Structures are given as C-alpha cells and as structure tokens.
Amino acid sequence: MSFELFLFYFFAAITVGAAACVISVRNPVHAAMFLVLTFFSTACIWMLLEAEFLAITLVLVYVGAVMVLFLFVVMMLDVNVEPLREGFVKYLPWGAAVGVLMFIEMAFLITQRYFQSENFPAPAASGPEYSNTEALGVLLYDQFLFQFEVAAVILLVAIVAAIALTMRRRPETKYQKPHQQIDVSKSDRLRVVQMPSEKR
Amino acid sequence: MLDTIILLITTILKIVAIVIPLLISVAYLTLAERKVIGSMQVRVGPNRVGWKGMGQPFADLFKLLTKEIIVPTNASRFLFLTAPILSLAPAFAAWAVVPFADGVVLADINAGLLYVLAMTSIGVYGVIIAGWASNSKYAFLGSMRSAAQIVAYEIAMGFSLIGVLMVAGSLNLGDIVRAQEGGFFSWFLIPLFPLAIVYFISGVAETNRAPFDVAEGESEIVAGYQVDYSGMAFAVFFLAEYANMIMISVLAVVMFLGGWLSPIPFIPDGIHWFFAKTALMLFFFLWFRATFPRYRYDQIMRLGWKVFIPVTIVWIAVVGVAIYFGIGPWFDIRTGVTG
Numbered sequence: 001m002s003f004e005l006f007l008f009y010f011f012a013a014i015t016v017g018a019a020a021c022v023i024s025v026r027n028p029v030h031a032a033m034f035l036v037l038t039f040f041s042t043a044c045i046w047m048l049l050e051a052e053f054l055a056i057t058l059v060l061v062y063v064g065a066v067m068v069l070f071l072f073v074v075m076m077l078d079v080n081v082e083p084l085r086e087g088f089v090k091y092l093p094w095g096a097a098v099g100v101l102m103f104i105e106m107a108f109l110i111t112q113r114y115f116q117s118e119n120f121p122a123p124a125a126s127g128p129e130y131s132n133t134e135a136l137g138v139l140l141y142d143q144f145l146f147q148f149e150v151a152a153v154i155l156l157v158a159i160v161a162a163i164a165l166t167m168r169r170r171p172e173t174k175y176q177k178p179h180q181q182i183d184v185s186k187s188d189r190l191r192v193v194q195m196p197s198e199k200r
Numbered sequence: 201m202l203d204t205i206i207l208l209i210t211t212i213l214k215i216v217a218i219v220i221p222l223l224i225s226v227a228y229l230t231l232a233e234r235k236v237i238g239s240m241q242v243r244v245g246p247n248r249v250g251w252k253g254m255g256q257p258f259a260d261l262f263k264l265l266t267k268e269i270i271v272p273t274n275a276s277r278f279l280f281l282t283a284p285i286l287s288l289a290p291a292f293a294a295w296a297v298v299p300f301a302d303g304v305v306l307a308d309i310n311a312g313l314l315y316v317l318a319m320t321s322i323g324v325y326g327v328i329i330a331g332w333a334s335n336s337k338y339a340f341l342g343s344m345r346s347a348a349q350i351v352a353y354e355i356a357m358g359f360s361l362i363g364v365l366m367v368a369g370s371l372n373l374g375d376i377v378r379a380q381e382g383g384f385f386s387w388f389l390i391p392l393f394p395l396a397i398v399y400f401i402s403g404v405a406e407t408n409r410a411p412f413d414v415a416e417g418e419s420e421i422v423a424g425y426q427v428d429y430s431g432m433a434f435a436v437f438f439l440a441e442y443a444n445m446i447m448i449s450v451l452a453v454v455m456f457l458g459g460w461l462s463p464i465p466f467i468p469d470g471i472h473w474f475f476a477k478t479a480l481m482l483f484f485f486l487w488f489r490a491t492f493p494r495y496r497y498d499q500i501m502r503l504g505w506k507v508f509i510p511v512t513i514v515w516i517a518v519v520g521v522a523i524y525f526g527i528g529p530w531f532d533i534r535t536g537v538t539g
Contacts, residue, residue, distance in 0.1 A: 003204075027276075029276075029279075029332055030279075033279070033329070036325070052309070052310075052311050053311055053314070056311055056314040056315055056317075056318045057314070059318040059321075059322065060314065060317055060318040060321055063318075063321070063322060064317075064318060064321025064322060064324070064354070065321065065351060065354070068324055068325075068328065068347055068350075068351055069351065071325075071328055071347075072328070072344070072347055072348070075328070075332045075340070075344075076344075131310045131311075131371075132310075132311070133310070133311055133314070133371055176498065176499075176502075178502070
C-alpha cells in the first residue's frame with residue numbers, strides 16, 4: 001500500500017465517520033462541528049487528487065464562511081429534540097423509500113458502461129510547476145467565459161432577491177446617517193452666549 | 201524509505217525553527233505592547249522582572265501555567281477544552297507558507313495566498329465554540345459579535361488580496377515578493393494603496409484587536425468569549441491572538457511592503473528587512489490600541505460592508521483597467537499564461 005493510498009483511506013474513514021456522526025449525534029452544535037470535520041477531510045481527499053485550488057476553496061468557502069453562519073444560527077436555537085422524534089416511525093417509510101431510490105440511481109450510474117471507473121483512468125500526475133489555479137482560471141475566463149458570466153449574473157440575482165425578500169424597513173427604527181453627521185457644523189449645535197458676569 | 205524519514209525529520213526541525221521564534225516573538229510582543237502603550241500614556245510600563253522588565257513575559261507565563269483551569273459545571277466539557285486549540289492551530293498552520301527570505305520557506309506551494317486565507321478563516325471556530333461551550337451569556341454574546349465581524353471583514357480582506365494577485369500574477373507568496381523587486385517605488389503599497397489600507401484595517405478587525413475588540417469589550421460584556429477561561433486555556437487564546445497579529449503584519453509586509461526586499465535598490469536584501477517591516481506593522485497594531493476608542497458595533501458593520509467592500513471593488517476595477525493598458529512600472533506585467 002503506497003503512502004497516498006494510506007492517506008486516502010485515512011481521510012476517507014474520517015469523512016465517512018464524521019458524516020455518520022452528523023446525523024447521529026443529538027446536539028445540533030456537535031452535528032455542525034462534525035459537518036465541518038467532514039468538509040475538512042473531504043478537502044484533504046481533494047488535495048490528494050491534486051485539485052488544490054478546489055480543496056482550499058472548499059475550506060475557505062464552506063468551512064470558513066458557510067458553516068460559520070450555519071453554526072451561528074444553530075447555536076442560537078434552543079432545539080428541543082423530543083418533538084422532533086415524535087414523527088420518526090411515521091416518516092420512516094418515506095425516508096427509506098427516498099434512500100433506496102437514491103441508492104438505485106447511484107448504483108445505475110456507477111455500474112453503467114459509460115461511467116465505469118475503467119473508462120476514466122487516473123490522469124498522469126503533473127509536475128510541481130503545474131498550477132491548478134492558473135489552469136482553472138484560463139478555462140473559466142477564456143473557454144467558458146460566457147457560462148461563467150451567466151452563473152455570476154444568476155448568483156447576483158439570487159443575492160438581490162434574498163435581500164429584497166428578507167429586508168423589512170421598520171419606520172420606528174432609527175438609522176444613523178453618517179453623511180448628515182459629517183455635514184454638521186459648529187453653528188448647528190452650539191450657541192456661544194456672551195454676557196457679563198453677574199454680581200451675587 | 202530512508203529518504204522519507206529524513207524528509208520528515210528535516211520538516212519537523214524546520215517547523216520547530218519557525219514555531220520557537222514565533223512563541224518568543226509572541227512573548228515579547230506582549231511586553232512591547234505594555235511598554236509602548238505605557239510610554240504613549242507617559243507611564244513606565246513593566247520594569248520589575250529582569251533587566252528593564254525583560255523577564256515579565258515569562259513571569260506571566262509561569263503564573264498562567266500554575267493556575268487552575270476551571271471548567272464551568274454546565275459547560276460542554278470537550279468543546280470547552282478544544283476551543284483554545286481550534287483557535288491556536290490555524291494561527292500556527294498559516295505560517296507554513298510564509299517566505300522569510302528568498303527561498304526560506306517551509307512549504308513553497310503555488311496557492312500560498314489561498315492557503316493563508318483558508319487558515320485564517322478557520323480561526324473563527326475557536327472563538328465561536330468557546331462562546332457556546334462556556335454556556336454563559338456574556339461569552340455567547342462575545343462570540344456572536346466576533347463571528348459576525350470576522351465573516352464581514354473576511355470579504356473585504358479577500359477582495360484586497362485579489363488586487364495583489366492581479367498585479368503579481370501569482371498566488372505564491374514568494375513570487376508576490378519577487379514581483380515587487382526594485383526598491384521602495386516598486387512595492388505594491390503604492391499602486392494598491394487603498395487595498396493596503398483596507399487589508400490592514402480588516403486585519404485588525406479580523407484579529408479582534410482594538411479599536412475592533414467588541415468581542416472582548418470588557419466594559420460591556422466582561423471579556424466576551426474568554427470570560428470563563430483561566431490558566432493555560434486562557435493563555436492559549438492569548439497566544440493565538442498575538443500569533444494572528446504577527447501573521448497579519450507578516451502578510452501585509454509580504455504583499456504590500458516587498459517582504460525581504462530592501463527599500464533602496466543598491467542596499468542588499470535580506471531577512472532583516474522582513475523582520476524590520478514586520479516590527480513596524482506590529483507597532484501600528486499597538487499604536488491603534490493606544491489611540492482609538494472602541495468602535496460601536498453597528499459602525500463596525502457599516503465600515504466593513506458599506507465602506508470597505510465598495511472601495512475594494514472599485515480599486516479592483518481600476519487595477520484591471522491599469523493592467524489592460526499596461527501602465528508602468530507596476531501594471532506592465534505579462535504573466536506566463538497562454539490561453
């Protein structure tokens with residue numbers, strides 16, 4: 001067993017174990033932390049695939065930003081687990097059906113003629129000079145520029161929509177208006193009164 | 201097999217050679233902070249332990265080492281004790297890609313800048329988990345504040361780094377420094393001045409230092425997420441904060457101040473320039489703390505989202521135009537990319 005293979009099994013075991021813990025631990029914060037571990041070890045596996053840009057981006061985006069916000073929400077919830085468990089038996093058949101369906105789909109995909117792993121031999125390892133980031137950048141900004149821009153516009157629309165849907169202007173809230181604060185001059189706020197001192 | 205073992209041993213020795221000086225720097229940074237702020241406030245600062253107070257950091261360290269670590273009764277014990285490590289480990293791991301001088305770097309990877317960003321973004325978990333695991337309202341409020349602040353300023357920070365990698369044409373920190381060769385006027389500080397300012401202020405906010413230290417805010421929420429920590433667990437948070445401060449300074453030096461390059465072309469380059477520049481940036485950290493009052497929370501958010509992010513976006517567009525027209529001496533780069 002080569003060292004890479006050992007590393008792969010090591011990270012894969014952590015990924016699978018952590019993913020199992022995400023759905024089995026009771027505390028939602030612990031579950032979120034296990035999800036973080038899952039992402040992190042997945043990034044390590046991607047690193048073994050020489051996809052260092054994607055691996056680091058996974059850590060940067062999912063671990064560094066998405067999961068932080070996730071944790072942010074989960075921590076503030078005081079989830080009572082008991083009511084969530086009530087419907088377990090009722091929904092079990094549905095859950096099992098969806099699970100089986102997904103399993104069948106994946107099995108089809110993997111055992112199909114065109115998707116078998118023999119059809120996708122591992123690409124030759126590229127040298128240390130090869131920059132993954134550069135190759136990806138050239139592809140995105142050159143060959144697939146149009147698709148990339150479309151994706152960017154869709155994301156922008158999603159951002160605008162999310163803000164538009166959730167923003168509520170409350171008239172009673174007082175907002176700070178920095179430009180007005182800066183424009184204030186001394187004469188607006190202060191009146192200097194000259195008067196002779198008075199005798200007692 | 202023997203090669204692997206030798207490689208492993210040399211790597212470990214290199215890691216030790218980075219970590220030990222880093223720990224000593226952290227120790228003396230705490231002393232420098234107290235001395236600098238002391239002299240800014242016309243005080244003497246610590247001067248009892250050792251010559252001119254030089255033993256003070258070690259006295260503090262032994263005090264913290266011998267103190268009891270108290271775990272609150274209703275705390276989540278495992279996460280409570282893991283949190284300091286979660287904030288320390290990324291702070292140290294980011295040092296792997298820092299080029300101290302030409303070729304003096306532990307891991308010369310070509311996505312170095314991204315790696316540093318990823319590592320610094322993980323550091324927030326220590327704060328969040330500490331706040332939650334303490335099971336205390338003050339700690340929780342502190343960690344909430346800190347998490348929102350770090351996520352907000354990370355975006356401005358990332359955008360300002362985009363400008364750097366556009367001009368340098370590389371994500372490798374060593375190549376970024378080498379792209380700034382040719383004296384003070386070739387440093388990225390000048391063409392990317394707004395980005396440098398945004399980066400450094402975001403760095404101060406990211407490390408929860410004054411004037412952005414609302415996560416600790418001792419007058420409002422006692423000490424934020426650190427309130428229940430004592431002894432060595434507290435010291436580890438302290439260590440992580442100062443290691444992050446040094447890291448932000450080092451990155452500012454590498455990206456905007458030409459790393460190990462000397463400001464005047466005919467004076468030889470060297471690692472001493474790197475340390476001198478880093479010390480200057482660290483002085484700014486201390487200077488800020490002595491000068492500015494703490495920001496109000498909504499003002500922090502406004503500064504991050506409504507001021508810094510637009511500034512960086514505008515300047516990235518400016519840099520893009522400047523590179524397109526090849527305005528020298530900074531923007532006439534031709535990277536080796538062939539599409």
